[in-house]
Amino acid sequence: MSKKIHVKTTINSEEVEFLCEPRQSLLECLRDIVGLTGSKEGCNDGNCGACTVNLDGRIVDSCLVFGVEVDGKEVNTIEGVAYKDELHPIQKAFLENAALQCGICTPGFIVASKALLERNPNPTEKDVRFWLAGNLCRCTGYDKIVRAVLDAAEKMRVN
């Protein structure tokens, strides 16, 4: 039997080390080893985006990344989105626009939306819908989510 692998990485600006089996996904490592349970497991095959995290500046489905691959890299998860006790404007906009119901897809949507607004502070509705095509929500029907992202974009541009 082979051995577990030691991984040294940066998660939400903090240095983190963990031991994992090479077959374990980044999602499993985050949730079951590191204890960051904000990223959710939906489909576990790259369709739903509930496990979306930011890896070296790109959003990825953490269920389709091996934990061992993030050695030396920078991971940002939903836990790193709020500024201490202050919610991020995207998080506030999700609440204000009632853009969530059951909440399972929400962390993925927020991490993905943040990456969009960092690249494109003034997206069109079409830009938002295309960017978020890899995130599925089975409750809201998307309109409220899209409205929340556009609302957050507007507020972030003003401030």
Added chain:
Amino acid sequence: MKWIDYASPNSIKEAVALLSNKNTVARAMAGGTDLIVQLRAAPERIGNPDVVVDIKNIPELNEINLDSKGLTLGSAVPMYKIYNNESITASYPALQDSTSLVGGIQIQGRASVGGNLCNSAPSGDTIPTLIALNATCKVDGPNGSRDLKVEDFCTGPGKSVLENGEILISIHIPAPSKGSGSSYLRFIPRNEMDIAVVGVGTSISLDGDIVKSVKVALASVGPTPILVSDAEKIIGKSIEDEDTLKIAGEAAKNAATPITDMRGTIEFRKHLCDVLTRRTLKIATERARGN
């Protein structure tokens, strides 16, 4: 998932040694967006591997080189690096079309064109584009390296010419000739994030209105991507002539060997081959004139 070892070599030599080790079953991984799913869902279909060889830390496999001879694309280069590169998309618009519609943004951050080719799914969106653009690929393995045409790469659903221990190193697309254009379109029932019912990649070069060369390739209508050789019947004809488009559409329809499944019937898919061939030719022509 059973215990699987992970190796991350830094050279082609090391990767080939790991992949050709007779004591293990090893599979190469770039973005992992197909491989990790297969390891979980149906490892027996990919030979029950016990080692994953992560090839994306090998420098040659991350190469992006655009010069007067064309584009060399390392097999591990992710989709977003291609469609975000304006020099590439200006020369090869069909490559932008296809790389920007594989999966969602999350998948495009990891999935590579090389991986799409090695996965050899009949529906692989980038493969008809590569064929239409006359791409060749470089393979390395225990018996040395070889070059082959992309149209000869896939041999069946999930099967390719790669032999044990071999890896795809890079894909080369020749420089586009003056007055040429390309396009890829697929039909899906949703707006995005779906598997092609039919995909068509086309390249054309024109002298005025006269077709100088043309290449059409199809996805999702046979066990492998299909090159429509008879589309070349339109060479020498005027692209403004409605009959020219009809001939090419008909050729695509005849080359297709689709099955009926949950995504579409034989009849519907053949019809789509015709429609999408004509549409991609029109788009490629517009692009050729914009050059």
